[in-house]
Amino acid sequence: MRLMKTLLAASVASIIALPAFAQQQEVIWWDFLAGGDGVRMKALINRFNEEHPDIKITGTTLEWGVPYYTKVRTSAAVGQGPDVMTYHLSRMPIGRSEGVLSEITDEDLETAGLSRDDFFERAINAASDDNGALYAVPFDIHSIVLYYNKSYLEGSEFLDENGNLTGIDSLEDFERALALAKENGSAAPVSYATGDDGGVYRVFFTLLKQQGGDLIKDGEVLPGDSLDKAAKAIEIMTNWTEKGWQPEQAEYEASVALFTSGKSAFHLNGVWEVPTMVDLAETGKLGFEWGAVQVPKLMDQQATWADSHAFAIPQQTGKEMPAEKRQAVMTVIGWMEKNSLSWATAGHIPAYKPVADSEEFGAMEPNATYSSLADTAAYDPRSEIAGVASPVYDAAINIVSPAIHGYLDPQAAAEQIKSELQSKLR
Amino acid sequence: MATHYNRRKHLAIAFSLVAPFVFFFCLVFLWPAIRVVELSFTNGPLIGEGEWVGLENYRRILTDNLFYTSLKNNGYFILLTVVPTTVLALTIALLVNRLSGRLQAAMLALFFLPYILPVSVVTMIWTWMLDFQFGILQPAFAFFTGKPVPVFKDPYWVMPMVAVVTIWWTNGFNVLLFIAGLRNVPQELYEAAALDGANSRQQFRRVTWPLLWPVTALVLTLQLILQLKIFDQVYLMSEGGPFNSSYVLLLMVYREAFQLNHGGYASAIALVLFVVIMVVSVLQFQVLKVRGAR
Numbered sequence: 001m002r003l004m005k006t007l008l009a010a011s012v013a014s015i016i017a018l019p020a021f022a023q024q025q026e027v028i029w030w031d032f033l034a035g036g037d038g039v040r041m042k043a044l045i046n047r048f049n050e051e052h053p054d055i056k057i058t059g060t061t062l063e064w065g066v067p068y069y070t071k072v073r074t075s076a077a078v079g080q081g082p083d084v085m086t087y088h089l090s091r092m093p094i095g096r097s098e099g100v101l102s103e104i105t106d107e108d109l110e111t112a113g114l115s116r117d118d119f120f121e122r123a124i125n126a127a128s129d130d131n132g133a134l135y136a137v138p139f140d141i142h143s144i145v146l147y148y149n150k151s152y153l154e155g156s157e158f159l160d161e162n163g164n165l166t167g168i169d170s171l172e173d174f175e176r177a178l179a180l181a182k183e184n185g186s187a188a189p190v191s192y193a194t195g196d197d198g199g200v201y202r203v204f205f206t207l208l209k210q211q212g213g214d215l216i217k218d219g220e221v222l223p224g225d226s227l228d229k230a231a232k233a234i235e236i237m238t239n240w241t242e243k244g245w246q247p248e249q250a251e252y253e254a255s256v257a258l259f260t261s262g263k264s265a266f267h268l269n270g271v272w273e274v275p276t277m278v279d280l281a282e283t284g285k286l287g288f289e290w291g292a293v294q295v296p297k298l299m300d301q302q303a304t305w306a307d308s309h310a311f312a313i314p315q316q317t318g319k320e321m322p323a324e325k326r327q328a329v330m331t332v333i334g335w336m337e338k339n340s341l342s343w344a345t346a347g348h349i350p351a352y353k354p355v356a357d358s359e360e361f362g363a364m365e366p367n368a369t370y371s372s373l374a375d376t377a378a379y380d381p382r383s384e385i386a387g388v389a390s391p392v393y394d395a396a397i398n399i400v401s402p403a404i405h406g407y408l409d410p411q412a413a414a415e416q417i418k419s420e421l422q423s424k425l426r
Numbered sequence: 427m428a429t430h431y432n433r434r435k436h437l438a439i440a441f442s443l444v445a446p447f448v449f450f451f452c453l454v455f456l457w458p459a460i461r462v463v464e465l466s467f468t469n470g471p472l473i474g475e476g477e478w479v480g481l482e483n484y485r486r487i488l489t490d491n492l493f494y495t496s497l498k499n500n501g502y503f504i505l506l507t508v509v510p511t512t513v514l515a516l517t518i519a520l521l522v523n524r525l526s527g528r529l530q531a532a533m534l535a536l537f538f539l540p541y542i543l544p545v546s547v548v549t550m551i552w553t554w555m556l557d558f559q560f561g562i563l564q565p566a567f568a569f570f571t572g573k574p575v576p577v578f579k580d581p582y583w584v585m586p587m588v589a590v591v592t593i594w595w596t597n598g599f600n601v602l603l604f605i606a607g608l609r610n611v612p613q614e615l616y617e618a619a620a621l622d623g624a625n626s627r628q629q630f631r632r633v634t635w636p637l638l639w640p641v642t643a644l645v646l647t648l649q650l651i652l653q654l655k656i657f658d659q660v661y662l663m664s665e666g667g668p669f670n671s672s673y674v675l676l677l678m679v680y681r682e683a684f685q686l687n688h689g690g691y692a693s694a695i696a697l698v699l700f701v702v703i704m705v706v707s708v709l710q711f712q713v714l715k716v717r718g719a720r
Contacts, residue, residue: 070472070684077473098471098687195558195579197665249558249576317474384686391685394665402579402668416669423491424686 025328027057030072031086032064033309036275040346048335055328065389069095072314076100079319084329087136089126089308090380090387097384101135102315111327112137112334114352123308123351126379136310137333139340140348141377142271143306144202145370146296150289152181152189152265163289168296171236178245181265188247190240191256191264194401195249200237201396202305203268207233209378210299215392216381221421227414234403234410241404248405262288268295274347274366292366294373306377307388308351311336349374385424395420466693472683476690483694493695496675497702499585503656503674506589508649512642515597519604520634534605538598545595549662552591553578578664581671588659588672595659596652600645607641608634643714647707654703675699 033041038061045057060082062068069091075081077100087095095101109115114137116124123138146165153159158177160166168174181189193199208215213229215222222230240246247258259267260280267273271292280286295304311333313321321329336343340350341360349371350356362368385391395417403413466483470476487493522533540548555563558576567575577583611634619629657676660666666673666681675695683692 066685073687074473094687195576249579254559389685391681394667394681397665398667398670402581405576405579407581407668420492420670426486 023054025055025325027055027084027325027328027332028082029057029059029084029332030068030082031059031061032068033061033086034064035272037272037346040343044336044339044342047339048332052331052335055331057332069389073098073100076314076316079316081314081316083313083321083325084332085312085314086139087310087312088388089123089136089138089310091390092127092129092135092387093382094384094387094390095312096129096135100314102313102321104134104137104313108326108330109134109137111330112337114334114337118337118353119351120353120356120374120377122306122374122377122379123310126308126382127310130382136312137337138308138310138351139336140309140343140351141306141374142308142348143304143373143377144206144268144270144295145274145292145304145366145373146294147259147267147269147273147277147290147292149186149259149262149265149267150291151262152184152186153177156180163291165291165293168298171298174296174298175243175245178240178243178266182243182245184265186265187263188250188258189245189264190266190268191247191250191258192268193250193252193255194241194246194404196252196255197393197397197401199250199252199255199269200401200404201393202270203237204230204233204396204400205305205378205380206295206303207236207299209303209305210297210301212301214381216383216386216421216425219383219425221425222414222418227418228411230417231410231414234400234413237400237404238406238410241406249401260286262286271347271349271367271370275345292370294370302376303378304373304376306373306379308379309348310351383425385421391421391424462693462696465689466697468690470689471687472689472692479690483691484698486691487694487698492670492673492678493675493698495670496673496678499670499672500654500656500674500702502585503589504650504653506586507592507653508646510589511593511597511600511649512645514593515600515645516604516638516642518597518601519608520630522601523605523608534601537601540595541598543595545658546662548591548595549659552594553663556587579668581668584664584668584672588656588663591663592653592656592659596649600649603641603645604638607638611637643711646714647711650710651703651707654699654706675702 029045031038031041042059045059049056062071072081072085081100087101092101106115116134119138120141123141124134127136127138128134148165150159150163153165156177157167158165158180168177178189192203205215208226208230211229211232213222213226213233215226215230217223217226237246241248247255247264250258255267256269256273256276258264259269260276274292277286277290277292281290294302313326313329337350337352338355340352340355341358341364344350344355344361344364344367347367349367350361355361356371356374361371380386380392383392399408399413399416399420402408403410408416465476467478467480468476469479469482518537522530522537525533543551555561556577558564558574558579561574564574567573567577575583577587615633615637616629619633624632655676656674657680660672660674660677661680664672666677676699679692679696679699682688682695
């Protein structure tokens with residue numbers, strides 16, 4: 001009888017407790033973050049869930065690139081998409097053309113405790129359409145930086161008294177440093193993923209932007225003298241191959257390994273490899289002193305290829321998001337922004353200025369050293385054929401990479417990029 | 427009356443037996459196929475409605491340089507694979523056929539082994555073996571050409587190497603077909619030929635080859651259809667590059683549909699590829715039949 005009573009009491013209690021559970025908002029979250037990024041994001045999600053008993057994020061990590069964006073598009077079209085998703089700002093134009101992004105209103109931002117002025121201007125611009133309507137909330141700014149191995153430069157003009165990189169203000173300076181490193185026994189003085197779409201594209205785009213060139217402008221690919229500037233960029237990269245300064249056909253992992261194993265004096269790669277270097281240095285496995293700086297001004301002006309991870313809310317067909325859910329989603333986004341300091345340990349620069357300007361971030365090295373690049377960040381052109389895993393990336397592996405290995409003359413390669421991409425713009 | 431009733435009963439049973447198949451056939455093949463045709467006349471995205479544009483997509487195909495490049499590459503790939511793989515399979519089958527018992531089974535299994543591997547495993551094995559920096563086959567390239575060759579990044583090497591990988595992967599099945607064909611050739615014919623003083627070359631030309639012809643024709647046709655549909659190997663190993671030298675029609679369909687969200691245009695290309703495959707294979711089969719009947 002007592003057992004009966006207990007059971008009865010328990011079931012009554014569970015029935016009463018049910019509505020409390022039902023009030024908890026579940027936020028379905030999709031991201032494409034694997035590796036070190038993924039670990040940090042999962043930690044953030046767990047922390048959020050612990051601090052918010054009323055909201056529960058259920059996260060899923062999907063495969064980066066075309067598979068991710070295809071899934072987003074198809075699921076949103078049938079109303080089976082997530083409540084919030086990570087998105088590359090470089091993918092905004094195609095995302096908007098697909099109609100899968102829901103506009104983030106000022107009211108939404110207010111719910112999240114954010115405002116547009118809290119973010120770096122270039123990131124907000126990349127997240128908005130031509131009329132200024134916002135479609136995503138930038139989370140970070142990530143770009144390529146120049147990693148360097150001090151051991152090849154010791155005693156030269158390229159290290160100052162504190163052992164930091166100095167004196168690289170032009171292409172000639174940089175190439176002199178490469179020649180010096182070669183003399184000092186560096187097998188591949190500047191390593192980057194020369195046989196990989198992203199690696200080649202980021203360097204190519206940076207060199208193009210530093211000359212003031214445009215990849216796509218007003219629906220035209222490499223307009224005006226940008227064609228010659230693109231050729232010039234390819235010519236520089238080809239020269240690095242010919243001089244034996246950069247590795248041939250290096251896949252991404254190989255290009256990183258060349259630097260971490262001490263064979264390269266310089267390494268052009270994304271900030272996301274910073275944790276790799278930090279961890280190796282901490283455990284004493286790196287074997288040399290390293291640093292990372294903003295890509296120096298090699299051409300006419302300062303510019304670096306950059307992209308942002310951002311949060312977006314899918315526009316789902318036949319499914320309007322209830323106001324409470326939207327509130328929960330915006331709460332998640334706001335919390336993530338305010339806690340993006342731990343995201344910065346993955347090398348990224350927080351797009352949220354209160355964190356980027358904070359003392360803690362200022363003390364975080366080498367991020368603080370290169371964070372100045374946020375002001376001259378060059379985002380991908382605003383075009384449906386540009387951005388992560390786009391035809392522009394395909395052109396990098398299809399045309400630029402073989403060209404810099406001597407299979408095609410730089411001018412002809414630039415012309416092929418122009419005609420190929422132009423035909424995709426129809 | 428009874429027969430009439432019986433016939434109806436028969437029909438009912440027959441229909442109920444094929445109904446599941448017909449249902450699934452219509453659901454997962456016929457209906458999508460009709461939709462593809464429909465979609466190819468619109469400017470629709472991958473999902474969602476588009477506007478009717480008539481023959482615009484087809485007109486566009488005719489002016490698309492990439493389409494011609496892809497078509498040419500498909501043709502080149504056919505040349506590189508169909509006849510070579512058939513000849514190779516026949517040779518291997520003839521050799522294996524001379525063995526007997528366990529040894530023959532073992533050899534057959536050895537040649538069939540690659541066929542059971544998934545394409546991703548196959549391409550992984552070969553990209554590693556041919557890796558520019560660490561590939562185990564690179565010393566061979568260095569020996570013949572003087573330096574290592576990044577085969578999937580070289581416009582001249584890429585298609586032949588994709589063909590080599592494809593032949594290595596799919597050859598086992600053709601060997602099996604040929605073995606089956608060879609076993610069907612009556613042993614007495616060889617004995618009679620030997621009695622008439624035919625040497626082994628004459629035996630092959632006068633006995634084996636003509637009697638094996640139906641199998642050869644089948645292998646050639648199957649290979650033609652299969653190799654026109656090349657996608658996986660190119661997608662996984664060379665991504666269509668360099669300079670589009672390995673860009674093929676299905677890759678174009680994939681990129682248009684999934685990367686650029688051009689459902690209509692992608693459908694049109696897919697249909698053109700379908701027509702190409704149909705016409706070419708029917709033509710080839712007819713030609714082969716005529717030759718065989720001679």
